[in-house]
Amino acid sequence: MKNNEIKKTVLLAGATGYLGKYIAKELIYRNINTKIIIRNLVKAIPLAYDFVEIIPAEVTRPETIKGHFAGVDTVISTVGITRQRDGLTYMAVDYRANMNLLEEAKKAGVKKFIYVSVINGQLHRNLKLVEAKEAFVDKLKASGLEYTIIRPNGFFSDMRDFLKMAEKGSVYIFGKGKKKFNPIHGADLAQVCVDAINSNQNEIVVGGPDILTHYEVAEMALLTSGKPINIIHVPHWVRKSILWIMRTFTSSKTYGPIEFFLTLMAEDAIAPRYGSHRLSLFFQNEMDTIKKRTNG
Template sequence: MTILIVGATGTLGRQVARRAIDEGYKVRCLVRSTKKAAFLKEWGAELVGGDLCYPETLPRALEGVTAVIDAATSRPTDSLSIKQVDWDGKVSLIQAAKAAGVERFIFFSILESEKYPEVPLMEIKRCTELFLVESGLKYTILRLAGFMQGLIGQYGIPILENQPVWVTGESSPVAYMDTLDIAKFAIRALSLPETEKQTFPVVGTRAWSAEEIISVCERLSGKEARVTRMPINLLRTVRHFLRFFQWGWNVADRLAFTEVLASGKPLNASMEQVYQVFGIDAQQTTTLESYLQEYFSRIMKKLKELDYEKKQSKKQKSKKTPFKQSSKVNGQ
């Protein structure tokens, strides 16, 4: 089976590619830059140049492909809008996959997207789900809540560097999941007929609020967080202001997602039946606490090593200084 992975250089996509390669699948990756995707080639993937926003590049990438795993999404640093990538691009990909006779299509969506029609990314995900269902393809939709990997930049690093940790509105508990675990479900779906034309939640072992995550980070790092609360009404005002300018549309659309994270409503779902269908042991799923513990143990060990090296360097300098001074005195 040949799999085309779209978005393979991203946080989730690279784990899906790694898992597929390790399990013996022939992996092809649609990439915009072969240079940035060089690590995928080193892993054993085939790289094909192309872009979701240029539909004419898709047919060549889909030649001989049995399944598509779509892990692509627009990034905050992209100049392209959410609509261009997550709607126009996905519609083109689904249509091209259908024309190419692709047998399976795995799509990553967001949990409870239907409940937030005013949030652009959530509404686009909902519409894409419907478009995929109506396409006639044998799809599997996996609805995610959040990645544990994102917590490092949001909480871990700011706390370690004594920088502000931003919390908006009434913190919504989120069932974050390790992208390595999400990849297991995506690849397993390819070989399970029971997952065809089905939608599943794929979330972590429990939902965590921002305050709970901060508390765990403080305990594991031994540092106190500088929590700064941003009123949700202020963000709404900024968002509405940015909508007046075309250059601000993309930023405004992204700020809208804070409505989800600051609503106070949990982003979580039961996984008991999902584990049974996929034949995956729930006990092997990474917990948020163990994920953060591993991160902080590695980083604290590294910091101790750097501190030790710094002290040793100072000792060596202090030993050399008297000799230099005495040689100068003798020289005079």
């Protein structure tokens, strides 16, 4: 714990999401004065500490966050949606809600804004899920505030899809499965986000410690599930056909996350390595949890 971190007050938005929960824990672990914007107060119970202020608000409604940024030095936002819900669009959440935070931060004289986007986001503005994120990134860069854009590789939580397929006996991958990536655990990424409070880097690209091919992850998932190695290779023309069909016949609410997944699965995504959490252990812990639920 650094002495200069204790003096700062951080406002965290998105604390109930996968990454946000870990950032909240990291801020608490470091004894950093923290304000947390949260919609569901029941989920705030584990965050109840003397130096943590819980703010019941909805970032999509700017009037609910007004006045709560007083005394805040740094804002950290993980606000965004990967799977549509509540009828909200990417532009309504990933862009507009973050703009609400940014505008309120500027009014209150906040010094720095840390925002979590996606790896290679600037290269995939054509994707609906990324378009809104990068539109906000543009506004943040032009805001006049100090800023850090965090660009993580895939989350460990996203890798559960491999386990779900493995439990059914087969894992599907595109092409030969040789594309490489290094997903990162939420706890490791949270450390990067909190360290960014005192960083002068404008952008941080980060991934986990292990660089793996899609084939290796599929194999790992099947082994963890105790299933025979049954990996089905789907030709890329099928992937492209699915993309065309989804874009043509469904709304962005439906095809957005599928479009993002199918696009990134067709390319390497290797980021500077960080952290100590291993995907193999994550898979094992997930399977242990599944078994306990089944037996319980």
